[in-house]
Amino acid sequence: MLELLNEEKVFKDPVHRYVHVKYKLIWDLIGTKEFQRLRRIRQLGTTYLTFHGAEHSRFSHSLGVYEIVRRIVDLFEGRKEWDDKNRMLSLCAALLHDVGHGPFSHSFEKVFDLDHEDFTREIILGETEVNQVLRQVDQDFPRQVADVIAKTHDNKLVVSLISSQIDADRMDYLLRDAYFTGVSYGQFDIERILRVMRPTEDQVVIKASGMHAVEDYIMSRYQMYWQVYFHPVTRSAEVILSKVLHRAKHLYKKGYKFKLKPVHFYSLFMENVSLADYLRLDESVAMYYFQLWQDEEDTILRDLCRRFMNRQLFKYIEFNPMVQLKDWRRLSDLFEEAGIDPNYYLEVDSSSDLPYDFYRPGEEEERLPIHLLMPNGELRELSRESDVVEAISGKKRTDHKLYFPADMINDLSSHRKAKEKIKEILHLK
Amino acid sequence: MLEDHAKVISLLKEAGEIIGRKKLQKIVYICKKLQFPFNERYQFHFYGPYSEELTLRVEELCNLGLVNEVKESKGGYYQYRYTITEEGEGFLGHYDLEMPYLNKCICEMNGQSSRFLELVSTVLYFDSLPKEEVKEKVFTIKRKQNYTEEEIEEAYGYIERLNKHLEA
Numbered sequence: 390m391l392e393l394l395n396e397e398k399v400f401k402d403p404v405h406r407y408v409h410v411k412y413k414l415i416w417d418l419i420g421t422k423e424f425q426r427l428r429r430i431r432q433l434g435t436t437y438l439t440f441h442g443a444e445h446s447r448f449s450h451s452l453g454v455y456e457i458v459r460r461i462v463d464l465f466e467g468r469k470e471w472d473d474k475n476r477m478l479s480l481c482a483a484l485l486h487d488v489g490h491g492p493f494s495h496s497f498e499k500v501f502d503l504d505h506e507d508f509t510r511e512i513i514l515g516e517t518e519v520n521q522v523l524r525q526v527d528q529d530f531p532r533q534v535a536d537v538i539a540k541t542h543d544n545k546l547v548v549s550l551i552s553s554q555i556d557a558d559r560m561d562y563l564l565r566d567a568y569f570t571g572v573s574y575g576q577f578d579i580e581r582i583l584r585v586m587r588p589t590e591d592q593v594v595i596k597a598s599g600m601h602a603v604e605d606y607i608m609s610r611y612q613m614y615w616q617v618y619f620h621p622v623t624r625s626a627e628v629i630l631s632k633v634l635h636r637a638k639h640l641y642k643k644g645y646k647f648k649l650k651p652v653h654f655y656s657l658f659m660e661n662v663s664l665a666d667y668l669r670l671d672e673s674v675a676m677y678y679f680q681l682w683q684d685e686e687d688t689i690l691r692d693l694c695r696r697f698m699n700r701q702l703f704k705y706i707e708f709n710p711m712v713q714l715k716d717w718r719r720l721s722d723l724f725e726e727a728g729i730d731p732n733y734y735l736e737v738d739s740s741s742d743l744p745y746d747f748y749r750p751g752e753e754e755e756r757l758p759i760h761l762l763m764p765n766g767e768l769r770e771l772s773r774e775s776d777v778v779e780a781i782s783g784k785k786r787t788d789h790k791l792y793f794p795a796d797m798i799n800d801l802s803s804h805r806k807a808k809e810k811i812k813e814i815l816h817l818k
Numbered sequence: 819m820l821e822d823h824a825k826v827i828s829l830l831k832e833a834g835e836i837i838g839r840k841k842l843q844k845i846v847y848i849c850k851k852l853q854f855p856f857n858e859r860y861q862f863h864f865y866g867p868y869s870e871e872l873t874l875r876v877e878e879l880c881n882l883g884l885v886n887e888v889k890e891s892k893g894g895y896y897q898y899r900y901t902i903t904e905e906g907e908g909f910l911g912h913y914d915l916e917m918p919y920l921n922k923c924i925c926e927m928n929g930q931s932s933r934f935l936e937l938v939s940t941v942l943y944f945d946s947l948p949k950e951e952v953k954e955k956v957f958t959i960k961r962k963q964n965y966t967e968e969e970i971e972e973a974y975g976y977i978e979r980l981n982k983h984l985e986a
Binding site: 504506545592711739755756 | 819820823838839840843859861862863864865868870871873874875877878881882883884905909912944955958959961962
């Protein structure tokens with residue numbers, strides 16, 4: 390089952406220095422076309438428009454998660470709570486956990502009602518190269534890998550390596566995203582955390598003496614959410630991208646004749662996407678269409694694509710729905726009056742629309758928290774022991790922003806009256 | 819704008835009060851599976867289907883003063899109670915949300931224990947599998963909850979009853 394390569398292979402990696410591969414199965418999985426496709430999907434979607442270094446791919450993140458899990462299971466080896474028969478299952482699940490992501494997942498999934506987790510499962514269980522490689526272990530192995538990734542496998546310990554509040558996925562993306570965005574606050578001592586991780590029947594727990602390293606990790610998560618993941622400029626790019634997709638879909642359904650038939654998007658527009666269609670679509674394909682749509686006849690699609698490609702993003706203001714709800718109705722009417730379609734040029738974006746999560750101890754049995762293993766063998770929830778974590782667990786973590794094209798509103802050569810009123814409401818100079 | 823927020827407020831209004839975040843999570847999930855138009859994304863977690871989006875949305879609603887959250891200590895853990903505020907009522911006035919039969923389903927679910935709703939939502943999560951496989955899933959991935967065969971049958975019966983409310 391665990392056939393070794395003739396000699397260990399390594400990938401140079403800026404976060405972990407090296408990613409080590411000694412099993413042929415892992416090497417073969419990396420070589421599959423479905424996994425190689427991840428090279429063409431950015432880890433952080435539109436964040437590169439805010440942090441120009443954020444061009445790293447889901448391919449490098451997936452290798453990173455694999456490497457962290459490889460190191461964890463090496464450390465677990467020999468502990469009575471760890472069954473080494475689960476090594477290959479853990480490694481494969483780590484490597485493949487994001488294999489179903491599509492281009493700009495966040496926007497695409499919202500607009501076209503897709504779920505990358507469904508495609509991950511389909512890639513692992515369907516007629517794919519990934520499935521062929523996994524079946525070399527045994528016929529049931531692909532299902533087991535898919536169940537670990539879906540968090541429905543009965544081995545909770547293996548699941549928690551890849552999906553829990555302190556898992557290999559989060560540890561890699563925090564470090565990797567910090568590195569590639571160039572920010573300095575995503576750092577924490579991963580070596581220390583790996584050394585204080587302990588397997589239990591149900592989950593990985595943290596030896597109490599390692600609490601401060603975990604505090605750093607939680608702080609890093611907190612900082613990264615506000616400084617990188619919830620960055621308002623990135624959100625502006627996401628808003629425009631979603632509008633591009635909505636507009637293209639709307640035009641297609643109306644029978645609009647595109648200059649070049651958007652064949653790669655047909656099944657998305659019809660919300661009937663096969664695995665083969667899905668796999669054909671990556672960010673290079675999507676960007677190709679956005680490039681072409683800059684010259685479409687439709688003025689809205691053309692304008693939105695130009696904005697996205699040339700980073701002429703929407704401006705934003707803080708928006709308090711309680712206070713400004715009436716403004717919204719008024720704004721929407723004024724946009725119409727000014728000849729600016731509010732369906733495509735006015736949007737409120739909330740933090741809950743974003744795909745990232747904070748650490749929350751939560752309520753009992755709501756969601757599994759991080760547990761510290763005390764010297765007497767007792768498990769205690771992290772925020773009960775750590776003042777630092779407790780302090781940030783109860784903080785306000787939400788916001789809403791209103792996005793709009795300031796350049797269009799500032800152009801007073803037409804619809805001057807309506808635009809003046811809009812400027813007044815938005816407090817634009 | 820903020821229609822998904824309004825739907826959550828509307829659900830809380832129909833319920834009157836929901837005690838427990840876990841219960842709220844499972845009620846929204848079950849509503850979603852019953853085809854009520856909730857858009858929060860769910861994933862399977864240790865205790866069944868869970869939506870981070872819903873958690874953050876409720877947090878937003880509390881921060882905006884549209885929903886009231888009361889935190890109560892229960893010894894080793896906290897429990898949270900949710901009701902809508904007057905401002906929440908006012909906010910709903912701006913929306914024309916039509917969710918027929920929501921009230922009947924919500925009241926029905928709110929009267930159940932969160933343990934039972936966890937089972938119902940888990941059964942629904944695996945609704946593409948045959949019943950015997952669903953049972954096996956429940957017995958293996960939820961072995962600590964010690965659900966019995968009878969409880970699983972009860973969950974199936976319960977889902978049927980909820981669906982009948984919608985057909986009626």
